Amino acid sequence: MSTSAADRALQMIEQCVDPKSLRQIAVNARRQGMSDVARAADLRLYEILPSEKPGTLEHDVWRSIHALEGTLSSERGKTTRLGRTRPKIARVGECETVKDLILRKEPSEGFHMLLERQMAELTFEAVALRHPDRFDREVLDAAEQRLQEAGIILSEPSGLAR
Incomplete structure (x- = not known):
């Protein structure tokens, strides 16, 4: 994944509220060796999973x-x-x-x-x-x-x- 692709992925992660999408982004990022993108997707996932009020x-x-x-x-x-x-x-x-x-x-x-x-x-x-x-x-x-x-x-x- 190029730097611009990683930047786009990070921007998308910030706005994403779909757990399935975030999990897939993390899987794809890991496969492509983009651990920073995978970590960002994981952390965003953990932020949106709780049903309690942020x-x-x-x-x-x-x-x-x-x-x-x-x-x-x-x-x-x-x-x-x-x-x-x-x-x-x-x-x-x-x-x-x-x-x-x-x-x-x-x-x-x-x-x-x-x-x-x-x-x-x-x-x-x-x-x-x-x-x-x-x-x-x-x-x-x-x-x-x-x-x-x-x-x-x-x-x-x-x-x-x-």
Whole structure:
């Protein structure tokens, strides 16, 4: 894929709201060795998949879940679901699930997996920091500390860097 074709694909991805199209763009981009285009299509897919209202905690939580499940499914060549996180959300809700995972002594497996895949902004720790009105100071402090210990620089609640 030429640079102009990649630029066109990236522009199309920004506007696309069809999951099937985004999946196909990602497949085609990977086949053609355009990992940046494939990643952009994947990230856009994870943005549009949640049925919750964009900008809400619930949307961000489901975006994170879709990202991790989608990445693992792609890597493993079979559908992968978060078999403990989804049922916990069904029992106690998104906010309580995020809180419980952040307050654990050790980071969750999902935390490490997202960091390894350069998706720190999708960890539940980053999600909590983007929604400080939904969490106690204890949770926010623990989230910030965990990200800092992982080498993630917090420039502001919504901006993370390595």
